[in-house]
Structure formats: C-alpha cells, structure tokens
Amino acid sequence: MIESAPRPPEGTGAALIEAGLKLFGKQGFSGTSTREIAALADTNVASIAYHFGSKDGLHTACAAEVARRLSAVATPSVPPDPTPDEARAILDSTLRALAGFLLTSPAATDVAPFILRLLGSGPDEAMTTLYASVIEPKHREFCRLWALATGQAPESESTRLAVFAAIGQLVYFRVGLPVVTRRMGWGRIGAAEAGAIADTVAANLHAAIERSRVP
Amino acid sequence: MIESAPRPPEGTGAALIEAGLKLFGKQGFSGTSTREIAALADTNVASIAYHFGSKDGLHTACAAEVARRLSAVATPSVPPDPTPDEARAILDSTLRALAGFLLTSPAATDVAPFILRLLGSGPDEAMTTLYASVIEPKHREFCRLWALATGQAPESESTRLAVFAAIGQLVYFRVGLPVVTRRMGWGRIGAAEAGAIADTVAANLHAAIERSRVP
DNA sequence: GTCTATAAACAGATAGAC
DNA sequence: GTCTATCTGTTTATAGAC
Numbered sequence: 001m002i003e004s005a006p007r008p009p010e011g012t013g014a015a016l017i018e019a020g021l022k023l024f025g026k027q028g029f030s031g032t033s034t035r036e037i038a039a040l041a042d043t044n045v046a047s048i049a050y051h052f053g054s055k056d057g058l059h060t061a062c063a064a065e066v067a068r069r070l071s072a073v074a075t076p077s078v079p080p081d082p083t084p085d086e087a088r089a090i091l092d093s094t095l096r097a098l099a100g101f102l103l104t105s106p107a108a109t110d111v112a113p114f115i116l117r118l119l120g121s122g123p124d125e126a127m128t129t130l131y132a133s134v135i136e137p138k139h140r141e142f143c144r145l146w147a148l149a150t151g152q153a154p155e156s157e158s159t160r161l162a163v164f165a166a167i168g169q170l171v172y173f174r175v176g177l178p179v180v181t182r183r184m185g186w187g188r189i190g191a192a193e194a195g196a197i198a199d200t201v202a203a204n205l206h207a208a209i210e211r212s213r214v215p
Numbered sequence: 216m217i218e219s220a221p222r223p224p225e226g227t228g229a230a231l232i233e234a235g236l237k238l239f240g241k242q243g244f245s246g247t248s249t250r251e252i253a254a255l256a257d258t259n260v261a262s263i264a265y266h267f268g269s270k271d272g273l274h275t276a277c278a279a280e281v282a283r284r285l286s287a288v289a290t291p292s293v294p295p296d297p298t299p300d301e302a303r304a305i306l307d308s309t310l311r312a313l314a315g316f317l318l319t320s321p322a323a324t325d326v327a328p329f330i331l332r333l334l335g336s337g338p339d340e341a342m343t344t345l346y347a348s349v350i351e352p353k354h355r356e357f358c359r360l361w362a363l364a365t366g367q368a369p370e371s372e373s374t375r376l377a378v379f380a381a382i383g384q385l386v387y388f389r390v391g392l393p394v395v396t397r398r399m400g401w402g403r404i405g406a407a408e409a410g411a412i413a414d415t416v417a418a419n420l421h422a423a424i425e426r427s428r429v430p
Numbered sequence: 431g432t433c434t435a436t437a438a439a440c441a442g443a444t445a446g447a448c
Numbered sequence: 449g450t451c452t453a454t455c456t457g458t459t460t461a462t463a464g465a466c
Binding site: 011012044046047050051 | 431432434
Binding site for chain 1: 240241243244328332334335336337346351373375380383387388390391393395397411412415418419421423426427
C-alpha cells in the first residue's frame with residue numbers, strides 16, 4: 001500500500017463520478033442535467049443528493065477524482081544526485097510519458113476536457129485544490145530537474161517560465177487536438193500520431209535546454 | 216475599403232454581441248441566461264430573439280465576431296522573397312505581437328475565454344468556421360515562413376507540428392494564465408510580465424529553428 | 431440505499447401594446 | 449425597434465414509500 005491518496009467511493013457513487021466526469025467534461029457543468037448523469041450511471045436522480053448532497057457536491061467529487069488520477073502520472077523516479085545528462089533524460093522520458101497519457105490513455109479522455117472546463121471557470125475552489133495538490137508540486141519538481149540539466153537556478157523566473165513553456169506545448173496539443181488533427185489530416189490519434197507529437201515536444205525540450213545551458 | 220469581413224451589427228445588436236462574448240466566455244453557453252445577457256447589454260430579453268432569432272443565433276454571431284477580431288491580429292507583412300534570417304525575424308515579431316494581444320489586449324480578455332469554450336465543445340459549426348477562416352490560413356502562412364527560415368519543406372509533418380508547438384506555447388500561457396500567475400507570484404499581467412512570457416516563447420522559437428535548420 | 435412523485439424556481443421563446 | 453407579461457417546458461432538490 002504505497003498510495004495515500006483518497007480513494008473514490010465505490011458502487012453507485014463511483015458510477016456517478018464516472019458519469020459526471022464524462023458529461024461535465026463534454027458539456028460543461030450547467031450544460032449537464034442531473035437526469036443525464038443518473039441515466040448514464042444507471043441510477044436515479046435522487047441518488048446524487050444522497051451520495052454527494054447536491055449537483056455541486058458531485059462536481060467537487062469529480063474534481064477530487066481528477067486530482068487522484070493526475071497524481072498517478074508524471075511521477076518520475078529521480079536518482080539521489082543526477083548528472084545534467086541524467087536530469088535531461090528524466091525530463092525527456094517524463095514528458096514522453098505525459099504525452100502518452102494525455103494523447104492516448106482512455107483515462108485522459110475524460111480527465112482532460114474536465115480540466116479544460118475547470119480552467120475556463122476561473123479560480124474557484126476545485127481549481128485551487130488541483131493546483132495545490134498536483135500542478136504546483138509537479139511544476140516545482142520539473143524546475144529542479146531543469147536546473148540540474150542547465151545549471152540555472154531552480155526557482156528563477158526564467159526557469160519557471162521555461163518549464164511552463166515545455167509542458168505548455170504538450171498541454172496545447174491535447175487541448176487543441178480537434179484543431180491539430182484537422183490540420184494534420186489525421187483521422188484519430190494512434191501510437192504513431194502521439195509519437196510524432198512527443199518527438200516534436202521532446203526536440204523542443206532539448207533545444208531549449210541546450211540554449212539555456214550554463215557552461 | 217479593404218476589409219471584406221462581415222461587419223458586426225450596431226447599436227443594440229452590437230451591445231448584445233459584446234455581452235454575449237463576455238458572459239459566454241466566462242460562464243459557458245448553457246451557464247448564461249438570456250436575461251443576464253439582456254441585463255448586461257442594457258436591454259430586454261425579447262431583443263435577442265428580434266436581432267438574432269434565438270439564443271443560439273446570438274452565439275453564432277458572437278463566434279463570427281471572434282473570427283473578425285482574430286483576423287485583425289497575426290497578419291505579418293512579408294516581403295516578396297525573404298531570406299532565412301528575415302523569415303525568422305518575421306516569425307519572431309509576429310509571435311511577440313500575438314503575445315501582446317493575447318496577454319494584455321482588452322479585446323482578448325473576452326475573446327480568449329470564448330474560444331476556449333468553443334474548443335471544449337467539440338467540432339461544431341462555429342468551430343469549423345473559425346478554423347477555416349482564421350486558424351488554417353494563419354497556420355499555413357506560419358509554416359511557409361518556418362520553411363523559409365529552416366530550409367525544411369513547408370507542408371511536411373515535422374514543420375506543421377513544429378509550428379503548432381511554437382504557437383501552442385503561447386496559447387497555453389493564455390489558457391493557463393490563472394495557473395501561471397499563481398506559480399509566478401504575479402498579481403496581474405502587465406507589460407513586464409507579458410514581455411517575460413514573450414521572451415521565453417521567442418527564445419524557444421529560435422532554439423527550435425536553429426535545431427531544425429537544414430544547411 | 432434506492433426509487434417515484436412532486437414542489438418551487440428558472441429557462442427560452444413569444445404575443446401584443448406602444 | 450423596444451418593451452412587459454406570459455406561456456410552456458425543464459431544472460434541481462426533496463418528501464416519503466419501500
């Protein structure tokens with residue numbers, strides 16, 4: 001038992017979260033009725049109030065589930081004292097793993113649109129939780145690796161922005177996927193397409209590291 | 216009269232589009248009531264049906280207005296036969312102009328969230344229009360400049376992906392602005408903050424061009 | 431815990447006065 | 449063109465049987 005993250009409810013509760021994640025992501029919070037959610041979860045509307053208090057409560061539970069799933073990814077195993085080349089290799093492989101998750105994992109199919117909606121809704125409670133529990137710690141860890149790879153200071157403005165840019169490329173490919181696939185003439189995203197995107201992002205990573213390296 | 220783009224309605228119609236753009240972007244389509252829109256536009260609910268037929272009609276008109284505003288930006292003036300260095304300089308300045316627009320322009324404050332919602336809603340009619348009228352042409356033009364700067368083929372897979380990555384960084388900084396400002400400890404985005412982001416994105420642009428340059 | 435039935439509020443669209 | 453009043457359907461939340 002390594003994981004200490006909070007477990008999601010099981011049974012009907014879990015089915016409701018699953019359905020909520022899918023529908024909230026696809027149609028937005030207000031665009032989704034509790035009847036739709038209950039139907040997809042194969043239960044009745046009243047069970048939402050029973051398990052989560054309200055529609056809002058279900059949404060909060062969905063956000064918590066997103067945080068749980070995200071924590072499971074992008075967790076590189078870092079050796080005690082990495083050399084610059086080792087740090088760079090870890091950044092490369094973590095970015096590729098993240099690309100694989102975001103672009104091809106079934107889990108991300110529901111998670112990514114949900115987060116996108118969360119971002120658009122401004123800084124509310126769910127976003128704050130996600131930021132504090134996942135985004136901030138991961139970004140900080142990436143900054144540390146970036147600093148080891150380049151010789152820059154880990155918390156300098158330029159390092160933090162460079163890491164955002166590196167991850168941002170990848171996030172964009174996921175967010176803008178409808179646009180990207182259309183322009184690329186891709187029918188769907190398979191291993192080959194995800195690989196091409198990962199290669200692009202990784203190449204930019206190495207180019208950026210090379211350019212900001214301190215001798 | 217150079218511009219052939221459709222003009223927005225004036226008077227009450229324009230006020231409704233303005234209000235719709237703001238509220239649809241902030242709260243989503245279903246999250247915004249016609250009464251709210253009418254109140255912000257300082258008119259009555261019935262005027263929405265009168266001017267645009269329905270709530271959907273107003274949304275379509277808002278999307279058209281977004282396309283109009285976007286077309287006005289990111290329109291580089293390219294000399295007849297640019298040298299590689301000139302092409303690179305044009306890419307640099309266009310990217311910086313785009314950064315300035317996205318991060319500091321008041322017009323973008325309403326436009327950006329609206330587009331974000333559009334992206335999340337999957338490929339509907341409004342998104343298709345925006346893609347065909349703005350995104351595709353601009354991306355193609357960027358690819359041509361990228362090809363001139365690097366010596367690569369303008370419509371090769373790697374070129375198209377590289378251009379997406381370059382623009383994507385910038386788009387991410389706009390989309391993820393709530394996250395970025397929090398992590399950077401910024402209160403708001405002024406000229407200094409937008410400049411720091413633009414410098415980061417531009418540096419990555421040059422690094423990527425340098426790396427994929429064909430001798 | 432699960433479900434049906436219903437209540438109370440709210441949505442978008444429209445009729446018709448001005 | 450603009451506005452008020454209203455119609456009709458849908459929403460979330462809840463009461464209460466099982």
